[in-house]
Amino acid sequence: MHPIKRELTGKETPELIQAAREGDQKAQSLLVNMYSARIYNLGLRMLRNNEDAEDMLQETFITALQKIKSFKGKSTFYTWIYRIGVNIALGKLRKQSRMQISYSIQEPDFENLHGLSISDWPEYIETKVSDEEFKTALRLALDDLDEKYRSVFVLRDLEELSTNKTAEILELSESNVKVRLMRARLFLRDRMNTVLKREGWLVK
């Protein structure tokens, strides 16, 4: 693995973008160097496995370089390519969820949140993130989160986009983003609580 090469590639400048639009391969490779790690990380968070994240990364840059002439510079190049990446990842997720329906994968029951386990967590819980089993349990919970909630959670809580930006990218209303985020957080919190309870780490 090599370090993210932001320091070698400089900043996204209008000259660099213009050169890339004109087909300058050196400029295009600089943009690939600049943003490939971030797009790959987005892919990993949304798609949950290395192969799909790599496919998404390649498709994103192929699409971006094919369409770069249509990039008008109204947003940064990064915002533009990020949107392309999110759309490609969403397309893959939708395809996967169609396949999952045929295998009767059950969606978490968000509507039935009665009987919540209101246990407090011990202070040392943060130290448990170094425990591989605990990490795996957390990742599995995120894997189990339905795509429509997971994409909101990834963009809002992990990528730290605003509600407004998330709504725009996912073509949802802002209130829908808020509701989905709340449900995703509740689901993940409750799954984590179940793991903690199972392992006997809860205070009560």
Add this chain to the structure above:
Amino acid sequence: MKPKRDVELQKKICMDLGADLDSELCQQVGNFMEEYPECKVYYDTMKRSVKLYRVIEDDCKLPENVSERLFKVLELEKLKQD
């Protein structure tokens, strides 16, 4: 005995909701928390779970072989910098 209202928590919740601390909405949140202290625990643990996800889902470096294949598929491999 009624638990004391947690102003800091109320403030955090209201900031998340985009409301001012003096707003009617905030007052309602405060009143609600006084009656249902389990909600404070629930809100706190939910925030902690998001924090934990940020730690385990932190940025990873791009694997070298993934980078190589990307440059190859884009036909830019001769310009790839190490």
